[in-house]
Amino acid sequence: MSSKPVSADDQFYREYILDHYKNPRNFGRLEHPDITHEEDNPLCGDVVGMDFRIKDGVIDDIRFHGRGCAISQASASLLTERLKGMPLDDAKKINKDDVLGELGIEISPARIKCALLSLKVLKVGAYGLAGDDDD
């Protein structure tokens, strides 16, 4: 577990995670995206898809869509905020520690897939690699 442990009385569902869940940033679709990709997690029915517009090697615009638990949707919303304006080459380097760190809460093993679904979308979509299913 790479995210920092939190005390038991700490809020698992921190305000900003709930905020991203209830008011997702960059939510919706892009018309004529340069890259579009969707992944799901059949175990819990979470779905996350992303549309990217790339200009001069930079993520000029991004939208995500989907449904599912707070962790999967907040994680996607947070990731899009981070990706907007980022060179695609840098985006490719984002790893699971970055994503979990951004969430800033301890994610139990059973929920890791929820937290990392949006990263899988980024990797498979933008990086053109098969998703890392190992964890």
Place this chain on the structure above:
Amino acid sequence: MYDVAAVRKDFPIFETGIAYLDSANTSQRPRQVTSAVLDYWERYNSNIHRAAYKIAEEATDRYEATREKVRAFINAASTKEIINTRGTTEAINLVAYAWGRANVKPGDLIVLTILDHHSNIVPWQILATANGARIEYVDIDERGELRQDQFRELLEEQPKLVAFSQVSNALGTINPVEDMVRLAKAAGATVLVDGAQGAPHQGVDVRALGCDFYAFSGHKMLGPTGAGILYGRRELLEEMDPFMGGGDMIKTVRVEGTTYHDLPWKFEAGTQAIGEVIGLGAAVDYIGELGMENIRAHETEITEYAYEALSDIEGLTVYGPPPSRRAGVISFALEGIHPHDLATIADRDQVCLRAGHHCAMPLMTRLGVPATARASFYVYTQKDEVDRLVGSIKEAQRIFK
């Protein structure tokens, strides 16, 4: 009725303070079961049916004693009809391979139901693909009960096999298995009943029921994992070829060929889960002491209590039939809160709640939901645990409001 507080003292796990509401997934085990397994491992661990020394005789006797206990538990005619398997899944696969491959022909119809667990769907899909058969699924009505009109219509097409669950693991629906078996048998079908959620909570009389096969798991009825049962009607089992070949299922092996052992050992290849089977025997004893009618009465009381408590919560939808027509299982959804988020919040309160598709994805698709939360009960469940669940739900609603 029995004293639930006294029963809970037999289950050391409750000393941890958990509220355990996932018994449809796997039950807890009383000391009587764990000590029976431990006693075998520590005092007379040895292989069965082979050695001539005393501890091996004891192991064999106790292993075979479980078979007789199970026979009596389900009222089978003979211990020859009681096959030890790893669980319901292996039991159904055994039938799908050993009976299905030889008997299901291209174009044959297999009738399943949309309520079924993946274990009672996937083995038949594999068989249907291999043998060119087709599958039809009986749908449910708005109450989550099987559409008997559609079931009757499908029987008119003379299915080769009909397989359904006694009780739905996802909705708790108690299916009218007596009627369904009678109708399917009258239509000439071979009938398998998945008793994984039935045997622990309703019990069964396989002779009265008249099914050809009945499968269930020990670990959902206070026993260890890795020990389950296939009941098969003797005539069918006699005709069937073995499922797996190996040690203990043979009479003689020559390079030219092999003669198989008699029933039931013909279907028990390789060293079995001896301690677990002995533990299953202890679980059957334990259930016998409580009494199936008392278990049912206790579960009904808890289910009615939980159904009412959950139905009172605003924004909560309960799936499936009213409590009088369901076993101790309640699947539900909360408006605006994903079941996994609820389960995580409940976990912080030490409330063990299942969230997901419950190995019934076709049913989830039918209900139009990706997943549900599910609370399920058993002999040891007390109202306090239901109250704690209600507390977790309200906490989740407070967080997500």
